[in-house]
Amino acid sequence: MSAQLTIDEATPGTAVSRTIGLHGRTAVLWAMAGGIAVGGVLVAGMTLSGRLSGNAIFATSTALFIVGAMLGLVHGGVLGFVGRPAQTPANVALRHLALSMLYAIPGLAVAWLVSVWVALTLIAAYANSAGAFVGVVAGWIGAAVILSAAAIHGLRALTNAYARWPERRVGTLLVAATFAGLMVIFMADRPSLWGVPLRLTETGATLLAAFLAIWVVGPVVTLALRLARELPVPRIGEGVLGTPLTATDVVVGMVTGLVVGLIAVPFATPSVGASAVGAVVVEVGRALVDEVFLRLFLVTAVGWVLLRWHRVNTREAAVGAVLLATAFQVALYAPGALAIGFPAWTGTVGFLATAAALPAIAFGALYWKRGFGTALLANMTALVAVLLLV
Numbered sequence: 001m002s003a004q005l006t007i008d009e010a011t012p013g014t015a016v017s018r019t020i021g022l023h024g025r026t027a028v029l030w031a032m033a034g035g036i037a038v039g040g041v042l043v044a045g046m047t048l049s050g051r052l053s054g055n056a057i058f059a060t061s062t063a064l065f066i067v068g069a070m071l072g073l074v075h076g077g078v079l080g081f082v083g084r085p086a087q088t089p090a091n092v093a094l095r096h097l098a099l100s101m102l103y104a105i106p107g108l109a110v111a112w113l114v115s116v117w118v119a120l121t122l123i124a125a126y127a128n129s130a131g132a133f134v135g136v137v138a139g140w141i142g143a144a145v146i147l148s149a150a151a152i153h154g155l156r157a158l159t160n161a162y163a164r165w166p167e168r169r170v171g172t173l174l175v176a177a178t179f180a181g182l183m184v185i186f187m188a189d190r191p192s193l194w195g196v197p198l199r200l201t202e203t204g205a206t207l208l209a210a211f212l213a214i215w216v217v218g219p220v221v222t223l224a225l226r227l228a229r230e231l232p233v234p235r236i237g238e239g240v241l242g243t244p245l246t247a248t249d250v251v252v253g254m255v256t257g258l259v260v261g262l263i264a265v266p267f268a269t270p271s272v273g274a275s276a277v278g279a280v281v282v283e284v285g286r287a288l289v290d291e292v293f294l295r296l297f298l299v300t301a302v303g304w305v306l307l308r309w310h311r312v313n314t315r316e317a318a319v320g321a322v323l324l325a326t327a328f329q330v331a332l333y334a335p336g337a338l339a340i341g342f343p344a345w346t347g348t349v350g351f352l353a354t355a356a357a358l359p360a361i362a363f364g365a366l367y368w369k370r371g372f373g374t375a376l377l378a379n380m381t382a383l384v385a386v387l388l389l390v
Contacts (some may be wrong), residue, residue, distance in 0.1 A: 024100030243371070
């Protein structure tokens with residue numbers, strides 16, 4: 001009986017296994033670590049710095065612990081699945097992840113106690129009690145152990161996932177470059193959170209860029225590169241999938257970008273309070289982010305869906321993908337166009353046509369015909385040309 005309950009995790013079978021593997025342990029530990037980090041360490045840091053009141057600290061810590069644990073469970077589950085050992089089939093990994101939810105119940109109970117004691121650090125300092133001091137010290141030690149274990153398991157899973165990624169070299173380069181572009185954009189104009197009139201600090205902007213790069217850009221680039229290899233368009237991957245740009249691609253990209261930039265100049269608005277070098281860096285970062293999301297991902301994904309699930313030829317798929325990406329880019333630019341405050345509606349329409357619609361069509365066509373590198377070069381040339389000419 002015991003032999004049936006301890007089958008190897010790499011061998012599919014009908015017997016119930018008690019093991020959850022690296023992937024299951026990663027999910028459980030990240031759930032525990034997420035709860036402790038948000039409900040314990042974050043609360044302790046905010047109370048010690050005076051940014052959070054010590055009143056109702058128990059309820060605040062518990063509520064934030066639940067939020068952090070849920071985020072950690074989702075992230076740990078995804079990371080564990082994609083970072084499972086190479087010999088573990090996907091169906092076995094899913095069963096182990098389901099079983100890990102049972103292990104997560106006592107694990108989260110322990111993590112909650114640890115997070116509460118960590119959150120009570122300021123209260124214990126004022127209480128001047130030996131028992132409270134011992135509890136807080138034990139809580140911090142437990143937090144350090146759990147966070148370290150989660151980091152170690154996460155690194156192992158990430159190593160497995162990276163080794164399994166066919167396009168890991170170019171994918172890593174694109175994710176890193178997009179992270180740099182996002183950070184530059186956020187530093188130039190730090191975003192506010194969910195419309196609240198409180199802008200992120202430099203540290204917050206960097207953390208937001210890192211979060212988006214890991215959990216948004218990474219999956220988007222991975223999926224886009226995989227779909228791009230399956231598209232019956234031989235040149236779509238030029239400049240990104242190992243094929244270098246030709247001299248003709250460079251000339252076409254720069255000329256197209258210059259023409260698009262010249263057309264957009266009458267409706268452009270000058271940058272205020274930024275150096276020329278800083279403004280160029282921001283525009284280059286914006287071009288990179290646009291091309292990764294709107295062309296590499298959106299045009300590729302829509303084209304793949306149209307060719308896979310609908311009876312269309314390659315040209316019809318290209319038109320549909322480029323037009324949809326164009327509509328999406330116009331929608332993204334619309335709030336900014338309205339915020340400029342043109343005196344007439346024709347100015348707003350002209351801005352959207354020259355700054356969003358026309359570039360999206362031109363760069364989408366270049367991407368489909370000559371690849372990502374040519375489209376990116378054209379976008380950068382257009383933005384820099386507008387910046388220098390306005």
